[in-house]
Amino acid sequence: MKLAWLLVLLPTALGRIVSRDSASSTCKHLEATYPDLTFFPLSPGYIKANTDFYTSSAWLGPACVFQPTDSRHLADAVLLLKNTSTPFAIRGGGHMPIANAANINSSGVLLSSFGLSQLKVSDDHSTVHVGPGNRWADVYKYLEPYGLSVVGGRLGVVGVPGYILGGGVAFFSNEYGWASANVVRFTGVLADGRVVTAKPNNEHADLFWALRGGGNSFALATDFELKTLRVPKVTVGMANYGFGVGEQFIRSVHDFATAGTKDPKAAVIPMAEYLPETGTVSYSAILFYNGNNATPAALQSFQKPTLTPLTNTFRYRSMNQWSQELDGAVGLLKGSRQRFYVLNIHASRKETIATVHDTFVEVAKTSLPIGVVVAAMAFPQVAEQYIHASTVNGGDPQDLDPDGAPYIWVEESITALAAVRDEDIDAFYTKVNGEIRQKLLADGVKLPEYTYLNDANPAQDSFGTFPPDNLARLRKIRARYDPDRVFTDLMPGGWKVS
Numbered sequence: 001m002k003l004a005w006l007l008v009l010l011p012t013a014l015g016r017i018v019s020r021d022s023a024s025s026t027c028k029h030l031e032a033t034y035p036d037l038t039f040f041p042l043s044p045g046y047i048k049a050n051t052d053f054y055t056s057s058a059w060l061g062p063a064c065v066f067q068p069t070d071s072r073h074l075a076d077a078v079l080l081l082k083n084t085s086t087p088f089a090i091r092g093g094g095h096m097p098i099a100n101a102a103n104i105n106s107s108g109v110l111l112s113s114f115g116l117s118q119l120k121v122s123d124d125h126s127t128v129h130v131g132p133g134n135r136w137a138d139v140y141k142y143l144e145p146y147g148l149s150v151v152g153g154r155l156g157v158v159g160v161p162g163y164i165l166g167g168g169v170a171f172f173s174n175e176y177g178w179a180s181a182n183v184v185r186f187t188g189v190l191a192d193g194r195v196v197t198a199k200p201n202n203e204h205a206d207l208f209w210a211l212r213g214g215g216n217s218f219a220l221a222t223d224f225e226l227k228t229l230r231v232p233k234v235t236v237g238m239a240n241y242g243f244g245v246g247e248q249f250i251r252s253v254h255d256f257a258t259a260g261t262k263d264p265k266a267a268v269i270p271m272a273e274y275l276p277e278t279g280t281v282s283y284s285a286i287l288f289y290n291g292n293n294a295t296p297a298a299l300q301s302f303q304k305p306t307l308t309p310l311t312n313t314f315r316y317r318s319m320n321q322w323s324q325e326l327d328g329a330v331g332l333l334k335g336s337r338q339r340f341y342v343l344n345i346h347a348s349r350k351e352t353i354a355t356v357h358d359t360f361v362e363v364a365k366t367s368l369p370i371g372v373v374v375a376a377m378a379f380p381q382v383a384e385q386y387i388h389a390s391t392v393n394g395g396d397p398q399d400l401d402p403d404g405a406p407y408i409w410v411e412e413s414i415t416a417l418a419a420v421r422d423e424d425i426d427a428f429y430t431k432v433n434g435e436i437r438q439k440l441l442a443d444g445v446k447l448p449e450y451t452y453l454n455d456a457n458p459a460q461d462s463f464g465t466f467p468p469d470n471l472a473r474l475r476k477i478r479a480r481y482d483p484d485r486v487f488t489d490l491m492p493g494g495w496k497v498s
């Protein structure tokens with residue numbers, strides 16, 4: 001075989017050999033049938049789908065982008081990709097900060113959910129159909145005139161499909177559970193091209209269960225029917241506490257997680273941000289209350305006089321209005337490199353929270369790669385009611401253990417210049433989390449097993465932390481719906497039940 005020919009051959013996860021030609025000829029087939037839905041490099045549709053990601057490491061440059069506006073188009077594309085063994089990826093809002101989670105390089109085709117952006121409330125307003133091309137801001141904006149909300153993203157910029165298929169943590173979760181516990185039905189395309197609807201009580205009830213947190217290994221979602229909440233407004237906003245309040249912040253994180261969450265209408269995202277430029281840590285919190293109350297007892301630990309904000313936007317308004325407050329700022333991060341790691345801890349012991357916080361800051365001071373702009377930790381809580389509220393309709397594959405609650409899923413996130421390499425960020429995560437684990441082990445602290453898929457680093461084995469019986473059941477469901485492992489091997493990005 002000639003060397004030039006060898007060079008255009010790329011190994012795939014299938015263990016087969018696929019040529020770049022395969023992707024470009026698949027693109028030509030797609031274009032021939034769907035000229036308006038197939039985008040090539042330099043076209044606006046291609047540039048948006050390839051670059052509208054939270055991390056710039058995901059700008060991988062697919063051979064083309066296919067953007068269906070109907071489930072049938074997507075089904076046609078899936079059959080073509082399968083029959084030509086062309087690798088592919090599917091994207092939603094693009095917020096999973098892992099390079100190939102929702103994009104692919106020129107060896108494959110990127111399926112974009114952007115064209116599936118339907119939003120339709122039911123006649124009795126009890127549910128809403130949401131297409132995977134929406135972000136939560138679109139959903140909140142659409143629902144505002146109806147006086148409704150849904151259990152969805154805490155920030156509007158996040159995409160609907162990845163968030164729900166991974167579970168979905170919401171401000172409302174201590175009352176209503178995972179966002180995915182509030183899905184009435186999923187519609188999606190199977191690997192054999194069938195378009196099916198999965199409900200808790202139809203012949204696809206097993207698929208329904210799998211999609212409540214099992215990720216993208218089973219079907220490509222084309223519609224989510226979500227329960228609505230008759231909640232026109234909530235009290236929500238951002239409190240900034242400035243620098244030098246670390247000790248009280250740690251106490252407040254502990255007190256809210258263990259006592260404040262007893263009122264399930266309250267939620268907080270406490271945040272500590274280490275800024276390498278100045279070597280300082282800035283403290284803030286997003287405060288939430290499902291009601292018209294800016295001083296609920298549950299939130300006392302994050303309000304004056306316990307922790308006095310320097311600035312505070314906590315006020316009664318719609319989720320749409322809230323989305324507008326922060327989404328502009330998050331949008332400014334476009335082009336930066338982002339990477340997550342999640343550490344699950346029991347909230348019961350304040351010293352555990354202190355060890356995580358102090359070790360993170362200590363290691364950040366010496367070991368962050370040059371080019372990191374912010375190294376942040378968030379300390380959101382998962383209370384017992386969250387877990388009980390999620391058991392509706394047959395429960396979910398995560399099946400969290402209520403006995404260990406409340407948990408804090410410490411979300412570590414790095415924002416860096418685009419030139420910083422993912423490997424260098426991961427070296428920091430390995431070091432800092434290794435040290436945290438060592439210290440906790442020395443103190444006799446056992447960490448909970450479960451690792452949340454949507455906040456995990458690629459080095460973390462999220463599915464390995466699911467209950468083993470549920471993992472086995474997920475594999476069986478995959479074998480039923482996708483026996484050729486099309487959505488696992490030909491679509492390698494994202495979390496797979498393997």
Ligand SMILES: Cc1cc2nc3c(=O)[nH]c(=O)nc-3n(C[C@H](O)[C@H](O)[C@H](O)COP(=O)(O)OP(=O)(O)OC[C@H]3O[C@@H](n4cnc5c(N)ncnc54)[C@H](O)[C@@H]3O)c2cc1C
Nearest residue numbers: 091092093094095096154159161162163169216220221494
């Ligand atoms: C700023 C920010 C805020 C966040 N806030 C929250 C929060 O409040 N709560 C929370 O739980 N998580 C949160 N997350 C994490 C978030 O849930 C995940 O990043 C999630 O994957 C985002 O969904 P997406 O559609 O934007 O993702 P994408 O990156 O587009 O996709 C994620 C995964 O879903 C798959 N996928 C996309 N579309 C489809 C489809 N139509 N069918 C099948 N699979 C599909 C992709 O292949 C990929 O593997 C946040 C993340 C960021 C960056």
